Amino acid sequence: MxxxxxxxxxxxxxxxxxxxxxxxxxxxxxxxxxxxxxxxxxxxxxxxxxxxxxxxxxxxxxxxxxxxxxxxxxxxxxxxxxxxxxxxxxxxxxxxxxxxxxxxxEREPNAVHDAAPVDNWPGPPEEAPDTMTDKGPAFIRHNFELKRAQEQRGPGDPVVRRWARLADREGLDPVSELILLGDVLPPGAMRAMQRQGPISSINWSFNLLETAPETRDGWWLSENASQHAAGGYSSERLRLWNADGKQVLDGMQSVAIFG
CATH class of the missing domain: 3.10.129.10 (Hotdog Thioesterase)
Incomplete structure (x- = not known):
């Protein structure tokens, strides 16, 4: 589609x-x-x-x-x-x-400072290996390309980080593009789950740091990090950076952890 x-x-x-x-x-x-x-x-x-x-x-x-x-x-x-x-x-x-x-x-600024640079820069997307090829839910298989952006695999620190881009973004303005791919990754709490089970996003709030975000070849660095997980829920921080490591979106999400 x-x-x-x-x-x-x-x-x-x-x-x-x-x-x-x-x-x-x-x-x-x-x-x-x-x-x-x-x-x-x-x-x-x-x-x-x-x-x-x-x-x-x-x-x-x-x-x-x-x-x-x-x-x-x-x-x-x-x-x-x-x-x-x-x-x-x-x-x-x-x-x-x-x-x-x-x-x-936009108004005359009374406070100016840049977002902190990304920690543990994974290197450019052009050098990253592909991941989730022909795997995952239907929306990923048909609409997204993902590349690995962290060494960690399996259980560990509750952080999931990937390079992501839309397979087809023709005619899409950059803000709509970020909205469409900002929720693409599973929660960071996935790495802390004691057993596999379904997960479901409950809400998502975000601030855009750029009103006209730009990147190279459609690649964005996406990160979901669980800040706290208990009682069947996880509080997640969602962030996006462009291909040069400049942060463009900062968000939060509540996720239901079943199973």
């Missing part, structure tokens, strides 16, 4: 929308979280085309999202510099995703 097939069915009017050939974007019985977040984001920016650049978002994955949806969106508040927009996906009369998007114009 191409990126256009995922975004083109969405109209400025929202409402009832159907996506065809959704199998390539599935994670278990629901749409992959990055894809459903992109649907909600696209619904917002198509409805309100004069928004300033995206700065941050809060996304809640409430229930499984299928191919037939009802898209709802509204401007909660629009001030002189900041606009806050809510968009929701509904399936069969129930909300399956709700998202809150923060858009803001």
């Amino acid at each position: 191409s990126i256009a097939s995922l975004t083109d069915p969405i109209t400025a009017e929202g409402g009832n929308t159907r996506f065809e050939n959704l199998d390539h974007w599935l994670q278990g019985r629901t749409m992959y979280g990055g894809a459903s977040a992109l649907v909600a984001y696209t619904a917002a920016i198509k409805a309100f085309s004069d928004l300033p650049p995206l700065r941050a978002a809060q996304v809640a994955f409430v229930a499984p999202t299928g191919p037939e949806v009802d898209l709802k969106r509204e401007i909660v508040r629009q001030g002189r510099n900041v606009a806050q927009v809510r968009s929701e996906i509904w399936c069969e009369g129930k909300c399956t995703l709700t998202a809150f998007w923060l858009f803001g114009t």
Whole structure:
């Protein structure tokens, strides 16, 4: 399923929308979280085309999202510099995703400092070996290329780090690209699990450090790190860097750990 097939069915009017050939974007019985977040984001920016650049978002994955949806969106508040927009996906009369998007114009800075450089730089993506070839859930096999970006394999420190890029990103703006691939990796807590079992993202919040992020050949360094795991849940920090090691996204996620 191409990126256009995922975004083109969405109209400025929202409402009832159907996506065809959704199998390539599935994670278990629901749409992959990055894809459903992109649907909600696209619904917002198509409805309100004069928004300033995206700065941050809060996304809640409430229930499984299928191919037939009802898209709802509204401007909660629009001030002189900041606009806050809510968009929701509904399936069969129930909300399956709700998202809150923060858009803001650039202002004269009163504080300036760069994000810290990436720890344990793995080297450029061009030198990294491929991984997850013909493995993993459908959305990865059909839509992403992954390369190894850490020596660690199997159990150990609860951190998963990979180079990732979309197999087809034609016509996709860079912010939409980050939303689509920002949730691509399994949680870092996977390395601390005592036995294999299903996992499920519950929410995802992030800040964009660049409003027009750029990288080389589509490669982004993605990292999920568990900060704390107990009681069937993990608190994860999600970060993205470009191919030169400049951080472009900083996020948090709550993940349900089953089994």
